[in-house]
Amino acid sequence: MDIERFSKISESLRQYRRAELKDFETDIGSKPVDMLYVDPLPGGAVLQTVLSSNTTFLLGRKGTGKSTVFAKAQSVLRERKNVISIYIDVKSIYDVLGATNIPDAEPDTAGISSLTYKAHMLRKVMLGKIISELLKGISDSCESLTLLEKWRGAKKQYDELRNSLMDIGDRVKNSKLEKHEIPVLQKITSQLRLKKQQEASTATSSNGKANAKIKSFDYEISGELTGSLSDFDRTLDDSDIYNEYSDVILKSFPFDDIITEIQTLISESGLLRLVAFFDDFSELSIVDQRLFVDVVLSPLNNSSNEIVKLKIAGYPGRIYHGKIDPSKADTVFLDFSDLYEANEVQEMERSASDYAYRLLETRFKVFGIKLEDYFDVTSTTLIEDYMSMMFRASFNVPRIMGHILHICYLDKISRNEKITLASIRLAAKKYYENTISRYFDRLNRYALEPFENKLDRNNQQQLLNCIVNECRGVRKRIIDKEVGGRYFDNLGGNPQTSHFIVSPDLEEIFSSLESNFFLSRYKNTRDKAGKNVVVYALFMGLCESERMNWGYPEGREYRNYFVQRCFEYTRAIHHFLSQNQTIKCEKCGFCHSMENRKSIELFKWRCPECMEGLCSIVNLSDDFREEVEKLDKDIMLEPIELEIVTTLNDEERKMRAGEISSLIDTTHQMVGKRTSKLQEMGLVAKERDETDGKMRNSLTDRCQETYFD
Known part of the structure; x- marks a missing residue:
């Protein structure tokens, strides 16, 4: 048993930026991605789709391997020598930039508030930095491909073209306020002041009760601009203002020049196209996403005459296409419920377990050891059983597999003991308690962030508690023979209650819990009445922590176990929402019942009471606001x-x-x-x-x- 190599295997899996894996080159060679890459689908179908000549969206939760697929695709493209391939980590650019990058206010900014100016310029600097990185990547690729040898004209023309690209990059990186931007910024400033007055008036009429809008995106740019960006974003909720604002920003960047220079470079060099990989796109706020797509991606995709092809990685349910026609783009999902969807859940699980086996077997082999030597394989417990357990314990997320193996390394391998099924369950429990569950408590207590973020997280925690309590209640009713007739007779004293079904209308409600791996969509199916429903499964570590039995009984008679009526939680979730949410008009402040959501949504959220304001879902948050106000902000x-x-x-x-x-x-x-x-x-x-x-x-x-x- 090689303890050190096993440790390195777990370490290589749990790293976020493992697409590079530079720390392991001495162990496995100079091209670790090529050696370790395992396609989620047999035959390399995911990789081949990304390598196609179409624009591609690669969607999956954190840790599902999007960056690794991109790294492998780039490695293949570099060998072809007939395309330029560049990679941009969008989130890292947004992370590094901050208030210090904002130029000083221009003299002619009358009627524009300081907050509006700073928020606008920060956004513009960020977009300029992305475009600059794109042009720098093209220039660097030209040099590495020695395109001068392919150039049909004189050397001077080639050098002039590269210099032109670099000059454009310098120009967009050093963003300045343009005169044509001033009117829309004055309008936004006016809207901000009006909203502040309305909020103050509403707060007074409601005896100081405050509400916060539900947010689909947690990411906020930190620092002194957080509050202003939040207000700025709310102003851009108005589609007319947003469209005017995005058009103004787009005109600030010389995309005609950029695309013309790229087209000239590609055609004169005899190349096929430019392939641009954009990673971590969904980490941005919704406004940043929209601007990024409308200002950067859409012009590149739609105006380049097929010369530029985009490969974009993001999260399911958090993708904005803008003017990119999704029907003309390929979309690949990496989450197991989409990737291995099948009529029978057992067939889906077999496909998912097969990927877990191929992934781990390849990694162990490359590091020079055998997978089977580290698991307690017997005549009754085969390696396939362990791979099935790894899938169930990790939802087939390679990064979570790495964490589980790391905990097994500490608990078992470091003591020269083999991994058992029980030790995998225990590792899932420890990972949940030490990592996943901290998402609620530590961030709410110690994170310096807008109140809305804490409120959103608190509501997720309450929703999760609602689901867990429902699971406990179902378990008790099964044990007491209150439900199911004789269907549950042979299940013993701890029946499986880790899965539940809800109406597809509620999928959006679970998106944050799913993104943070408290639960996962498992499959789409039909209930006993023939209606479409979605099966969700709680994370195995959560079930182990709550002493609930994860999974479903073996045997063909239990193939419809999930759709028993006792596992239908739609009513329970609606009841929870009715107690914690309402629909409120931003103009008149009137609150409508959640039962009216579909009819209000039908009229594009126009308020039925005043017919002027727009409604939104808000959380009832008075008690929680009092809790937050008691926290010690000095240590946040x-x-x-x-x-x-x-x-x-x-x-x-x-x-x-x-x-x-x-x-x-x-x-x-x-x-x-x-x-x-x-x-x-x-x-x-x-x-x-x-x-x-x-x-x-x-x-x-x-x-x-x-x-x-």
Whole structure:
């Protein structure tokens, strides 16, 4: 048993930016992605779709392998020598940029508030940076492909073209306020003031009761602009203002010049096309997503005469297509419920388990060890049983598999003991309790963020509690023989209650819980009345923590186990929502019952009471607001800083910035910048290692006592 190699396997799987895997090149060679890549579908169907000549959207939750697919696709394209391939990590660009990048206010900004100007310029600087990175990537690719040898004209023309691309990049990176932008910014400033007056009036008439709009996107740009960006975003909810605003920004960037230069480069070099990979697109707020698509992606996709093809990675349900026609693009889903959808749940599970086996077998083989040597395989428990358990415990997310293997390494392998089915269940429980469940408590207590984020997270926690209580209630009714007749007679004292069904209309309600792996959509099916329903499954670690039995009974008579009426939670969820939400008009403040949602939605959320304002779903939040106001804001950290100290606490070792960044999905530059800030706050200690001379970070006693003891 090679304990060190097993540890490296688990480490390589749980890293966020494992598409690079540079730390493991000494173990497996200079091209780790080529050696480790395993396609989610047999025959490499996912990779081939991404390599097609169409624009492609690759959708999956965090950790499902989107970046790895992109890395493998780029590796293939580099070998072809007839395309230019570039990769842009959109989120990392947004992470690094901040208020310090905003140019000073122009002299002719009369009628534009300081907050409006800063929020607008930050957005413009970010979009300019993305375009600049795109042009820089094209220039670098030209050099690596030695396109001069393919150039049909003189050297001077080629150099002029590259210089032109770089000049455009410099221009868009150094964004300035244009005169044609001023009228719409004045209009936004006016709208912001009007909204503030209306909110103040509504708050007074409601005896100070405050409500917060439900948000589909948690991501906020941190720092001093958070509040202004939130207000700015709400103003752009008005489609007319947003359309005018996005058109104005689009005119600020010379896309005619950019596309003309790209077309000239491709045609004169005899190349087929430019393929641009955009990763971590869904981490942006909805307004940032819309602007990114409308200002950057749509012009590249629609105006390049098929010369430019886009490959875009995002989250399911969090994709904005804008003017990109989705019917002319390929969409690939990486989550198991979409990838392996089948009539029978057993067939779906077999396909998902097969991927888990291919993924782990390849990784163990590349690292020079055998998969079967580390699992307690017997005549009754086969390696296939372990792979089925790995799928169920991880929802087939490679990163979660890595975390489960890491915990098994600590619990079993490090002691020269083999992994058992029970140890996988225990690892899932530990991962849930130590990592997933912290999403609620630690962020709500210690994260410096807008109240709306905390409220949204609190509502998710209450929804999860509602589901878990319903599962417990069903288990009790099955045991007491109150439901199901004789169908449940042979299930023993702990029947499986981890799965439930709801109406497809409620899918959006579960999106945040699903994104954070508290539960997962399992399959689409029909209930006993023949209506379409969605089967959801709670995370196995959550079930282990709550002492609930995960799964479903074996045997053909139980193939419809999920659709028994006792597992239908639609009514329970609607009851929960009716107690925690209402539909409120932003203009007159009138609150409508949630039962009226479909009719109000039919009229595009126009208020039936005043016929002028737009309605939105709001959470009833008075009690929670009082809780938040009692929190100690002096010890709160920005979310990324909280992630850094949490990682240092969990790993219990001194870590380099690059090691931390690989586990929290950000750049090592960002980690270095934030750990320096944390050092000044007395929360992180920095020390240069005498053996390799690299700086390592650790928690101070003050940090440990404040946030973790």
